[in-house]
Amino acid sequence: MDITGFARSLLPWGPQINQQNQYAGFGALYDPIKLFVIGGTVETSRRLASSAWSHFINSFFLTAHFSEEDFPFDWLMHWLAKQPSWHRSREFETTTCSSSSHALWKTAQFDADAELWGENGQEDDPTGKPSMKVVFRPTLDTTHTIFFKGHWLRVRRSRTSGIETLSISVIARSNTILKALVLQAKREYEQDSEHRIQIYFADSHGSFRWTDSRHKRPMSSIVLEEETKGMLLNDCKDFLRPESEKWYADRGIPYRRGYLLWGVPGSGKTSSIHAMAGELDLDIYVITLSSSWVNDATLASLMARVPARCILLLEDLDAAFTRSTTRSKKDTGVPREQQQQQQQQQQSSLLMDANSMPYSSTHMHHHTLNSHSQSLTDTNTLSLSGLLNSLDGVAASEGRLLFATTNHITRLDPALSRPGRMDVWIEFRNATKWQMESLFMNFFPSAPREAVEVLEREEEALEAERADRLAATSTSASMSASASASTSTSTSTLSGARAQIMSEPALRVLAKKFADTIPADEFSVAALQGYLLKHKTSCVKAVEEAGAWVISERELRERLKREKEEKEREEERLRLKEEEEERKREEKEGWRRKREERLRLVKEQEEMRAEEEEERLERKERERREKEGKEGREKEGKEGKDAKKEGAKKDKDKEEKEKEAAPAPPTAEKEEETLEASMLRDTPASAASTAPTTSTSSSTSTSSVNTATPGGWVRIPASQVQNFVKEEMVAAVLSQAKEV
């Protein structure tokens, strides 16, 4: 079947079209359908082939991924930077690094670029500003092929979620070639960083970021008593010996060592640690405990990540506990700005090189410590117990040297500085006479013997010339003037040279003089270094002006002290004023409250009185009504009595008349009634003493009731009965009467 037939068979209406075509002539539709089917088939086949190819390739390729958060990334970037094919990329991006501070791989990259493209990557500033170097590197998501030990490596840089990743693929049966690559990259990195120390700062994610790479500082540049320096160095070396770990393990002692360097500011604590790291070839891992994001959990995680054989530095240990001074998790509430300030100071104090190398642009990895700390809120819950646990808890790393510094040892909890946590304590004080001399000698190194000899010969010749001139008295005045001018020029040139070229004994004399001029234990080494820096071109001048400097420093201190005191006094005055105002406000408020209270009481009393008056009036009204009721009842009672008497008299008359007419035997009912009536008549007093008693009688109609009153029986209308008595009482009296 040809392609047209195939297309026709695919389309359900194909045969219909064919038929219609035969009859209606729709032949124009064929070509587009043909093209559509052919195109679709080709594209599908291409995709299938490409996916099969990549599947095939991937099944042969071994790929390793390196994240910039981990050290191998730096090693490999450093290695790649030295590969010529890495620089041949046709798509590249540029980045800058300062000459004073940059990642090692950027240096390597720059050096390689400089070789390839000449010095056009660097613009030297004639003013002496630290130069910014331009580094070229391939752009992200481009693949490069690099040959390594008989294998072609496919290298690709990419970035996911802000983190740069390096992927290296190779066609190989095992991953040995990739392991060899990583090891070689590491070796080369370490070789190139031999003369530098790496500094890592802790970040808020609980991991360490490479922050800086510094030149090693020679231990000899630290002006400290030799035995202190020697003791510190030997102790560290002894700890780092390979056998030490077993020694510690055999005795069940945790393989850790802590050093507490404490004392006045600017006395060389940080510098000593820097020099020690260089001497022992260790990297420095810094944790700034006063950072707002440091809490028990992040600290424990950081401590667990500290590698063995490194220096773990906790600067200004006391600053961490301005927030929490006890073992509880209480926050003492240092303001956040203050904490940030402390944090910045601590970072800069480490980064400021002892050799006064300004750090202009410290290239940190993409997540810088500052940006994190700024973005985070102060949810700090670092407690002393948290710190203690992270220092020597079960998760704490082993094999590291812990160095902690503080200016205020008294602020530390004894638990923190006890042996086991801080095994060696070293106090740093203000400069002694010996330190002053040593600092001077370090600052002005003696010139080589040859240079000094040449200078001395020149001086002698000049001296001889001057003597000759003085001896020749016959010379003219003009000649004498020009000669003296030329002699003075030579002398000043020589004295300028003399200020810089000094033999060691001469310098020692000057150093002693310098130390004699400055009082011991009054100025820090940092302060003296600052003074000497001002006179770095002339050691003689440095000695000559030392006395004046001491006076000016004292005056400055005095002034600062006065200003501080004044400020404190002013603050105190303001505080007292505020307190006084507050007191007055409170007093006023108190008075106002008291007045309101009094008004409230008066109002209440008035209300009470009005209520009492109302009650009194009500009572009076009630009494009046009761009295009226009583009077009415009495009146009615009297009328009833009279009526009764009348009735009784009438009854008696009637009885007599009936008796006379026809006496009949009394019925039982009548007898009972009579008995009842007589009994009731006999007990009026007892009934009246409680309440008026009422009895129903067969002789009474339903509309009236006979009632016993103290005065006798009363017939009252039924309408009044409800108000007057109750039926129960009537029944009770009746039953009582029956019993009797």
Ligand SMILES: Nc1ncnc2c1ncn2[C@@H]1O[C@H](COP(=O)(O)OP(=O)(O)OP(=O)(O)O)[C@@H](O)[C@H]1O
């Ligand atoms: N003993 C010393 N020997 C050599 N240099 C010193 C010494 N003490 C101080 N310095 C110099 O003074 C400067 C500050 O020193 P450093 O930062 O080491 O002092 P610190 O004691 O750590 O101060 P702080 O307690 O304020 O952190 C550095 O430039 C350093 O070179």
